[in-house]
Amino acid sequence: MSSLSSQLTESRMSRNATEWQQRPNFPDTHFVSTDIYTDEQIFRQEQELIFNKVWIIACHESELQNAYDYRTFNHPGGAPLIVVRGEDMKVRSFYNICPHRGNTLLYEPVGNAKRITCIFHAWSFDVKGNCIDISRGKQGYQDRYGCEQAGLREVKTEIGYGGFVWVNVDDQCSSLGEYIGDSMSMLDEQLNMPLEVFHYHKAVVNTNYKLWHDTNSEFYHDYMHYFNRITGMIQPGYFDRKYTGYPNGHASVGSMAIKYDAYEGSKARGVGWPGLAPGGWVLIDIFPGMTFNLRTSVLRMDTAIPLGPNKLLIEFRGLGLKSDTPEERAERIRDHNTIWGPFGRNLHEDLLGVHGQGLAMRDRTDSKWVLHGREENMTIHDEGGMRHFYAEWSRRMGRMAHDPHGKAGTAQAAA
Known part of the structure; x- marks a missing residue:
């Protein structure tokens, strides 16, 4: 074997079966077990302890x-x-x-x-x-x-x-205002007017609902979107956006201006949104699976509805102002469909990403982990929003997301 071949063999980066099953060398808060995405018992408990208790x-x-x-x-x-x-x-x-x-x-x-x-x-x-x-x-x-x-x-x-209709099947629940707290404060002005749904569609994906919410909670995946890389990532202020966590697992991401005319074939948006800076973008994640995404001229609302541990229904709504003129509404619809409609740039890429995750995790027999370990001072590519979500998930479930069956605790006790 040549010296070069020997060096490559010795410095391999792949892992064997034993190495693949080793827990990541991160704090417990910085990774989760894939059991939380695939286990039927855990899903049934989520229905009881999370979805039947929240708005x-x-x-x-x-x-x-x-x-x-x-x-x-x-x-x-x-x-x-x-x-x-x-x-x-x-x-x-x-x-x-x-x-x-x-x-x-x-x-x-x-x-x-x-x-x-x-x-x-x-x-x-x-x-x-x-x-x-x-x-x-x-x-x-x-x-x-x-x-x-x-x-x-x-x-x-x-x-x-x-103007969204919220429901809670728990007769002893707190009020909606108490559940949301201050998490929606960044959009107080922008949502304080009558809105109207102009677009609705849904997708059924073979994945877990948390994987979809993960995608809405972190922007490291902007590398998947050419449109976002051009109009956002290379623009001033993108990496300065900060995550803010709120009680009950909610989180928001600071605003920035999107430069739409940086994308060939696109143009600056002619219709804005009252109270939002030109090109502005604000995103708020509501636990356990809803996302307000206001981007320049359109509010997109995602609602994740799990049908099982490995199947997810996502409802997508596009909204404009009820006071829109026909010309303004047509512009909003065009903006929406360019990015977020079923044939837009972004949505099918996100769906493909979580579909691939669902395929990889389904019916697995070995131990694997999902990392939430990026730390960038709680700016846009920091995975602190996901860590905040799983801290709330663990609190409500009475299980730790990194060790949902208590295997680590059992092993430590035995030792």
């Missing part, structure tokens, strides 16, 4: 413009919900389940209904959740059971932070 965005108020308008929503904790605007114009939410025999009440994703009637036995309910008719009720139940006992199961509902 989740179900839709936007502009999607329920008229009395009796409704949307169905698959809550990430597992419960199917109905979100409906009453004749009093108040938005309420209920389980989409008939209290008689557990049948689904509404099957269409959107619609308008003054009366909700179960197809199974024709029990009927109004949009306030009251039971208004039990077919052959007196004959079957006499005085033992009636409409007053058969109302729909209501879910706590609040509208806020840009």
Whole structure:
């Protein structure tokens, strides 16, 4: 063997099976076990201890413009919900389940209904959740059971932070304001006006919901986006943006100006957003899977809804101002679709990234780790936002994200 070949062999950078399974030489906070992305038991516990305890965005108020308008929503904790605007114009939410025999009440994703009637036995309910008719009720139940006992199961509902409809299936939960705290303060002015959804689409990806939220929580992955590298990374101020963590696992990223005309074929945006500097960009992550992304002229909202440990439904909404002229709205739609629509520059690249992660982690049999170890003084490529998320995840789950089954603790105790 030549001397050069010998040197290359001795200085190899690959790892054998034993080395691959070694824990990273980082603090426990700087990496996580891939079990938290693949384990069915952990996922079921997440549904119980996280998703069934926190506020989740179900839709936007502009999607329920008229009395009796409704949307169905698959809550990430597992419960199917109905979100409906009453004749009093108040938005309420209920389980989409008939209290008689557990049948689904509404099957269409959107619609308008003054009366909700179960197809199974024709029990009927109004949009306030009251039971208004039990077919052959007196004959079957006499005085033992009636409409007053058969109302729909209501879910706590609040509208806020840009007009989004938030739901919480925990009757003992704190208010939405208490849950959000100061985390949305960077967008107080920008969201303090009526907004309107102009674009909605969804994607189902074979991945874990946390991997999608990871992608929204760190900008090191901007190396995946040519558009972002040109319009953002090489522009002044990009690496100065700071992460700020808030209670309950939320985090924000400081603003900067995006230089759109640096990208060939693009141009500076003609429509801005009130209170946002020209080319401005603000991103706020809300635990456990929602992201407000205001970029120059468009607000994009992502809501991650896990369907299992290895399958994820992501809802994407593009929003503009309700006061937009037709010309302004057309400009916002063009801006949105250039970057974030199904055929834009960025979105399919992000989806491909988390799809690849999902494929690599699925059905694995060896031990692997995901690193969150970058430290850059909590600036844009620091992975502190992800560490902040997993600290909250660990607190709520009663498990450590780096050692969810307590293997390290067991080994140390045995030693």
